[in-house]
Amino acid sequence: MTSDPNHLMELPRKILIGNDVIYQLGSFIRDLNDKTSLVAVISGNTVKARVGKECVEALDSSSLKHKWIETPNASMNDINSSQSLVRKEQPNFIVGVGGGRSVDVAKMISFNLNIPFISVPTSASHDGISSPFVSIRGRDKPYSLKAHAPIGVIADTKLISEAPYRLQASGCGDLIGKITAVKDWELARDDNNEYFGSYAANLANMSAKIIIENSSKLFYRANIRTIVEALISAGVASCIAGSSRPCSGSEHLFSHALEYVAKTNCGLHGERVGIGTIMMSKIHGLDHDVIIKTLQNIKAPTTAKEIDVTEDQIIQSLLIAQSLRPERYTILNKIKMDKGSAREIAKSVSVI
Numbered sequence: 001m002t003s004d005p006n007h008l009m010e011l012p013r014k015i016l017i018g019n020d021v022i023y024q025l026g027s028f029i030r031d032l033n034d035k036t037s038l039v040a041v042i043s044g045n046t047v048k049a050r051v052g053k054e055c056v057e058a059l060d061s062s063s064l065k066h067k068w069i070e071t072p073n074a075s076m077n078d079i080n081s082s083q084s085l086v087r088k089e090q091p092n093f094i095v096g097v098g099g100g101r102s103v104d105v106a107k108m109i110s111f112n113l114n115i116p117f118i119s120v121p122t123s124a125s126h127d128g129i130s131s132p133f134v135s136i137r138g139r140d141k142p143y144s145l146k147a148h149a150p151i152g153v154i155a156d157t158k159l160i161s162e163a164p165y166r167l168q169a170s171g172c173g174d175l176i177g178k179i180t181a182v183k184d185w186e187l188a189r190d191d192n193n194e195y196f197g198s199y200a201a202n203l204a205n206m207s208a209k210i211i212i213e214n215s216s217k218l219f220y221r222a223n224i225r226t227i228v229e230a231l232i233s234a235g236v237a238s239c240i241a242g243s244s245r246p247c248s249g250s251e252h253l254f255s256h257a258l259e260y261v262a263k264t265n266c267g268l269h270g271e272r273v274g275i276g277t278i279m280m281s282k283i284h285g286l287d288h289d290v291i292i293k294t295l296q297n298i299k300a301p302t303t304a305k306e307i308d309v310t311e312d313q314i315i316q317s318l319l320i321a322q323s324l325r326p327e328r329y330t331i332l333n334k335i336k337m338d339k340g341s342a343r344e345i346a347k348s349v350s351v352i
Ligand SMILES: [Zn+2]
Pocket: 126, 127, 174, 252, 269, 273
């Protein structure tokens, strides 16, 4: 029998999607808590230059005072220095504005200081938009930590569609990864008696399927809303599962390993996940051609060369992926891998 422990589902309370909804930031916050006097906004400097004016206008029009905090990286140092600034201000909300890192920093600080967090993504590059998970640099093992889900999400599709196309394609790569993540979760249920939630698994799978089915159209940006909704749904699937299981399996372990092995210049998160999904679907015995085709349709990388990493780095990452997080049971636990077989896997799907 599968174990069925209690777990907490923490979900975003309000999600606003549409063109120009950034201008509703102030009223959105007022609706969440009418007694709000001060909000801390966390973003990188590029994002501040891009949307700072709009955010400030929206906050001013609802008579909300704000303190803007700039963060260059989602490193431990960044979090610590931004966190002391936020603690001093004691805001009612923390608003994380950005493509990924600033949202992660804001989410982590919100968790540490127990101040509710609002996620304002400026690109559709990964599913952290609505999930309770944070990926932070500067720790010895690169994978995600659990924080709180955002209380609100404002996804301005106009703003997001103006971000570089590469970020959107990377978001699709992160979504395609749900195919192998869910397969790994099923394995953990069958082999390890781990809790498995069908609803969360189906929700995550659906967000990958919608990308696969629409991939020939997605390149033309017409469907930015589909991508944003799929990313939000995948994050919500994690909220429902109470863990990152439906969204992160062996393909994510590979991505984290590659980041660890290559250090810098190894593509974006979703690009690595997409390439990881090609190889993990091969190991799972799934149709890897459909994964490659989908990634090619959306102009996402499918080879090591396209993300500037070497054959050896791919092989090394395959070899250490599972050891980064031994307790997360995946298909990599089921196979014996050495340099030769790792090379064979990567070659068989033309990653190297
Ligand atoms: Zn991811």
